[in-house]
Amino acid sequence: MDSGVPARAIMVVALLIAGGCGQVSSDLATIKTARSLAAERALVARLNAQSKLRPAYSKGMQRGAVQQLVAARSQLSQPDGRAGRAIGAVAALPDDAGPLRLGAHRLAAVEAQRENH
């Protein structure tokens, strides 16, 4: 087999993967991620309130989710737009299931609006 063919093929694939990995997520994908993170925070907070979680786990999960929410907001094309503000609000909420669930619903509404456009 001509050695140039597989070499070229792998280069093209590598470039595509690098392009794919390095691509900036669309706003819709970022909002979906943020909505899920808000729901994860709410679920962890609810189970923690029921004494079903260990403190290290609960704290670690909440901190990890907040960091990812902050990062998600900065990835938006308009971090101070409606979606960005909603994500920022969820990131700032305390570890309380009720408000976090409401925050997740708000993000779900933003997500639905984007999907319909």
Place this chain on the structure above:
Amino acid sequence: MKITELTLGILTAVGGFVDVSELVFMAQAGSRFQYALVWVIVLATIGMMVFGEMSGRVAAIAKQPVFNMMRHRLGLNLGLVTLIASLISNTITCAAEIGGVGIVLHLLTGFGFVPMAIAATAVFVATIWLLPFKWIERTYGLLGLFMIVFAVALVAIEPPWGQFATGFVPQVPAGLSTQDLLTYSYFAVAIVSAVMFPYETYFYSSGAIEEKWGEKDLGLNRLTTIVGFGLGSLLTVAILASSAQLFGPAGVNPEMPGTAALQAAVPFGRTGLLLALLGMLFAIAGAAIETCLANAYSLSQFFGWRWGRRLKPHEAPRFTLVWLVVFILALGIVLTGVEPIALAEYAVVVSILVLPLTYLPLLLLAGDKSYMRQHANGWIAKTLGWAYYALIVVAALAALPLFLLTEGGKL
């Protein structure tokens, strides 16, 4: 064949089946599409059994590890391309596993993620340096059996069993939008890749040679791949099904590796959570070691260097150097701050591209009577082998476009 040996072999395969990519993709797939992707796990597991059995048989009879035959069957150039792609894929996978272990340790102890990832890597290096192959495999495989808590948790939360059973039937859910259909296809391809990761074959066949398998071990090989992998895949089905039941309705599409542990916390509280985290820790740690060693095996076999954990580190210096460098590289990737979930996604996409090149020489050699004599592929192995080969070629062609079109399953 000793019954203890057999049982340990099977249990090790069960405990070592799950890794960070499976945890991520099964949980996300269940949350997003309920039980509709269960059949893909079954399909991919049978494929893993077919190729796993073949690689063990070839190692036992022809005494050929995967990368040795790859060079002979594919030629130097294509063999080299496969080698490079495998090294990249395994290193990314190893980084994802180290990141996953770092997170689980952080969630267990409360200590920082970075120190935990570094400490875990140091433990992995010490493990490989000090323990013989069998003990490495068994320690992590058997401790990974804590993962059984996921199957017990599924029973405890009492999912709608009828609906769950329909998941075993091949299907495309009705009423999906074009975007959802693409995402469904992406998850199907990702599950095939995560279950049939190429490093598993490299590690399994090299392990068979490390343990000096011969004709007498063919029964153990068959039982390990069929029963061990089969039971192991039940754990992944349980993760998907619990996710469908608990996460989907809550709007959770797990974005963090630690989220899966909640599945055991819901029915069993703190004890369930602890068992789940321990199971995840050892299963992912075992995979980190396997992916790292898989790279050292691949490179050494390809270039004909002395290799194996049966040799002391100084007796196989290049082999030793490779696995040490792989750990350093993988840890370096983790320390750049890339999310382990993102690494798992990249690993799955890169791996599926390597699969066809990995399995072709295996399929050819396993069917070659001049090497395999009466143990060459029969009509069942031949039919299943080529059918699965066609499937992974299609999956490999579709993987990258689907990854890009769905933004890694996020849309």
